[in-house]
Amino acid sequence: MTGSVLLPVQTASRDDAVLQALVDFVTGEALNPGDRLPTERLLAEHLKVSRTTVREALTRWQELGLVERRQGSGTYLKAVVTRNMLHMPLTLPSGNDxxxxxxxxxxxxxxxxxxxxxxxxxxxxxxxxxxxxxxxxxxxxxxxxxxxxxxxxxxxxxxxxxxxxxxxxxxxxxxxxxxxxxxxxxxxxxxxxxxxxxxxxxxxxxxxxxxxxxxxxxxxxxxxxxxxxxxxxxxxxxxxxxxxxxxx
Amino acid sequence: MTGSVLLPVQTASRDDAVLQALVDFVTGEALNPGDRLPTERLLAEHLKVSRTTVREALTRWQELGLVERRQGSGTYLKAVVTRNMLHMPLTLPSGNDxxxxxxxxxxxxxxxxxxxxxxxxxxxxxxxxxxxxxxxxxxxxxxxxxxxxxxxxxxxxxxxxxxxxxxxxxxxxxxxxxxxxxxxxxxxxxxxxxxxxxxxxxxxxxxxxxxxxxxxxxxxxxxxxxxxxxxxxxxxxxxxxxxxxxxx
DNA sequence: TGCCTCAATTGGTTGGACCATTGGGCCAAT
DNA sequence: ATTGGCCCAATGGTCCAACCAATTGAGGCA
Incomplete structure (x- = not known):
């Protein structure tokens, strides 16, 4: 019996990896708020994942307000993206009382x-x-x-x-x-x-x-x-x- | 020329509607944190939308911390869900220093x-x-x-x-x-x-x-x-x- | 020049298939 | 009676191929 603890194995899901790759891309290209991201189809092709997975990742960024999607136009950066971002979703139940x-x-x-x-x-x-x-x-x-x-x-x-x-x-x-x-x-x-x-x-x-x-x-x-x-x-x-x- | 106001056409995208329907369901069934939601396939069937759309909506709830998904097990409520919830996701850059x-x-x-x-x-x-x-x-x-x-x-x-x-x-x-x-x-x-x-x-x-x-x-x-x-x-x-x- | 049309582009949705994980039931060995 | 292994159905995760809907811009036309 050792004093060590069994930690759960690391199982970073696929779209987490996509998000990380996206961070690398955005910082690497030095994209600024307002700039357009590559097409979902392009991202899927380059990242070797399906478009569905790319979309799940982008949906998460959209919910965080990092990105805005315009049908027929493209996906646009809305905020500065860096590694080690701190996400803090705040929600108030019935926020008007x-x-x-x-x-x-x-x-x-x-x-x-x-x-x-x-x-x-x-x-x-x-x-x-x-x-x-x-x-x-x-x-x-x-x-x-x-x-x-x-x-x-x-x-x-x-x-x-x-x-x-x-x-x-x-x-x-x-x-x-x-x-x-x-x-x-x-x-x-x-x-x-x-x-x-x-x-x-x-x-x-x-x-x-x-x-x-x-x-x-x-x-x-x-x-x-x-x-x-x-x-x-x-x-x-x-x-x-x-x-x-x-x-x- | 009438005095009436032209409201933007109902532009609530599909998964917004799904989210609203989910709120109704959760409050109607009086679900509490920890309870399990219906299967994605069931939700898709009942709401008459594709499973993909249901998943996009659930992904958004997940990002807000309202819900947790466990592969092979199900989707579980993580917080109280009400109509008139006020969401304000806050993400800020920060380092590990x-x-x-x-x-x-x-x-x-x-x-x-x-x-x-x-x-x-x-x-x-x-x-x-x-x-x-x-x-x-x-x-x-x-x-x-x-x-x-x-x-x-x-x-x-x-x-x-x-x-x-x-x-x-x-x-x-x-x-x-x-x-x-x-x-x-x-x-x-x-x-x-x-x-x-x-x-x-x-x-x-x-x-x-x-x-x-x-x-x-x-x-x-x-x-x-x-x-x-x-x-x-x-x-x-x-x-x-x-x-x-x-x-x- | 100014407007219209139309086709390409791009995000949004669908249905169907398969993969990976989970959890419960069953059964043999202990 | 308990343990451990095994299988299997259910469930979320991923993928594909097609189509829908909004946008954009190029080209044609008056």
């Missing part, structure tokens, strides 16, 4: 706080200048429009994430933003959505500028908390509306 | 702490019993093998994430784990990798069982910290090896 929206905020709560910490630890003077600039732009937009401006707000947060030195923050939180806003075209009766978060942008910046990770985390959490409050108010509004509508 | 791995740990630091908090707040007695069971299984495996066992370890954390009530934790952290495991297969000189994290599994459970969110966060952070230490040690080992090899 209050709970699902709140779930995206719970992720943001964890990640934005962590990003703020890293940002405060790692920001150099140039980073700070950029973040402050984004902050000022956002504040000006706020005063002009008497309300939060989604783009300028996002730009500010983006600068924070990038300064954290970890590209995953930007990618994942961007996905959360998009999930959130896909069902938030017009706020659920909350006219000044996001209004309450405004002052915490500056306090967050101050904490970062002071290189105070603990304070930065605290301010980031306060900021998210205001968004969660807004969401709860919106849900309450919606409930009221439904009730009065049902009473008719 | 030290920095990339550390980035995944920074994400885990933020998310596992948050998940532990939510878990401590929301766990009921049944949840606690399940988590404790996974913990015991993991501890037994540890004593038998004199080291951490990846599967049992993951099962424990999975139970925590699921109890948090937010499916996004599991999905995001699963991707982080996968990236880590890709690297783990080439052991980097650290024979007892993960060893130090062992005791914190029980302390984490104790905090959750005591419904103490603050303590749960603290224990989760300690656990991740040990993994970060292991990774740093591994990176140092690797560096040393390279240096001595270069000196030959």
């Amino acid at each position: 209050f709970n699902s929206l709140m779930h995206t905020l719970e992720i943001r709560r964890g990640l934005e706080a962590e990003a703020a910490v890293l940002c405060a630890e790692r920001a150099n003077d140039a980073d700070l200048a950029l973040i402050e600039h984004k902050l000022i732009v956002m504040e000006e937009a706020f005063h002009v429009r008497h309300g939060m401006s989604a783009d300028e707000d996002w730009d500010f947060h983006l600068a924070v994430f990038r300064t954290s030195g970890n590209p995953l923050f930007e990618q994942i939180i961007a996905a959360m933003y998009e999930m959130f806003h896909r069902f938030w075209e017009h706020p659920l009766g909350v006219r000044d959505f996001g209004h309450a978060s405004f002052p915490y942008h500056r306090t967050l910046f101050n904490a970062i500028a002071a290189r105070d990770p603990v304070a930065a985390r605290a301010e980031a959490l306060k900021l998210i908390a205001t968004v969660e409050d807004d969401l709860r108010r919106g849900a309450a509004n919606l409930k009221k509306q439904n009730k009065s509508r049902a009473a008719e | 030290f920095n990339s791995l550390m980035h995944t740990l920074e994400i885990r630091r933020g998310l596992e702490a948050e998940a532990a908090v939510l878990c401590a707040e929301r766990a009921n007695d049944a949840d606690l019993a399940l988590i404790e069971h996974k913990l015991i299984v993991m501890e037994e495996a540890f004593h038998v093998r004199h080291g951490m066992s990846a599967d049992e370890d993951w099962d424990f954390h999975l139970a925590v994430f699921r109890t948090s009530g937010n499916p996004l934790f599991e999905q995001i952290i699963a991707a982080m784990y996968e990236m880590f495991h890709r690297f783990w297969e080439h052991p980097l000189g650290v024979r007892d990798f993960g060893h130090a994290s062992f005791p914190y599994h029980r302390t984490l459970f104790n905090a959750i069982a005591a419904r103490d969110p603050v303590a749960a966060r603290a224990e989760a952070l300690k656990l991740i910290a040990t993994v970060e230490d292991d990774l740093r040690r591994g990176a140092a080992n690797l560096k040393k090896q390279n240096k001595s090899r270069a000196a030959e």
